[in-house]
Amino acid sequence: MKCPRTQTPLKRVTVGKVPVYYSTACGGVLLENQTLSDFENPQEKRGNVLAKHLSQFHYELDSLNKRISCPKCPDTVMLRRYYNPLHAVEIDECPGCGAIWLDTGELEKIQSLMLNEKERALLRIELMKKHERIEVKGMPHTHDNWNKRGDKVDAFFDLASYISNSL
Numbered sequence: 742m743k744c745p746r747t748q749t750p751l752k753r754v755t756v757g758k759v760p761v762y763y764s765t766a767c768g769g770v771l772l773e774n775q776t777l778s779d780f781e782n783p784q785e786k787r788g789n790v791l792a793k794h795l796s797q798f799h800y801e802l803d804s805l806n807k808r809i810s811c812p813k814c815p816d817t818v819m820l821r822r823y824y825n826p827l828h829a830v831e832i833d834e835c836p837g838c839g840a841i842w843l844d845t846g847e848l849e850k851i852q853s854l855m856l857n858e859k860e861r862a863l864l865r866i867e868l869m870k871k872h873e874r875i876e877v878k879g880m881p882h883t884h885d886n887w888n889k890r891g892d893k894v895d896a897f898f899d900l901a902s903y904i905s906n907s908l
């Protein structure tokens with residue numbers, strides 16, 4: 742398989758038994774269908790190892806907006822889509838085989854969107870506190886149903902985790 746940016750051969754490595762194909766010419770990486778989730782958490786060894794490995798091959802490219810074909814399916818143009826709802830990172834995905842191409846630095850961007858366990862716990866506590874304050878000011882009836890309230894906090898929490906990570 743060839744690098745869709747530089748047309749040089751991709752190298753295959755396995756990271757924690759998961760095969761990935763990367764370009765030593767541009768630092769991009771091809772992840773086969775459904776394997777992005779193995780690498781998006783920087784706290785897990787696989788994600789950490791792959792990001793470090795790829796960072797050796799970090800080169801600035803002029804033409805990241807150019808459409809690319811899937812290295813596995815050369816006749817198929819990859820679709821550019823947003824990794825998360827707040828549009829912080831764009832990735833290329835093959836509509837044929839589901840492979841994902843990450844240009845140099847994109848894996849690290851994706852990883853930076855994730856909170857670790859401690860950060861999530863702290864954010865949750867923060868949001869609970871804020872919720873309490875709102876309740877005291879003008880929403881006297883919100884304390885009558887703990888379950889509903891829990892759902893609300895969860896919704897706030899999920900939204901805030903996106904926002905705090907994309908700024």
Ligand SMILES: [Zn+2]
Binds near residue numbers: 813814835836
């Ligand atoms: Zn493909």
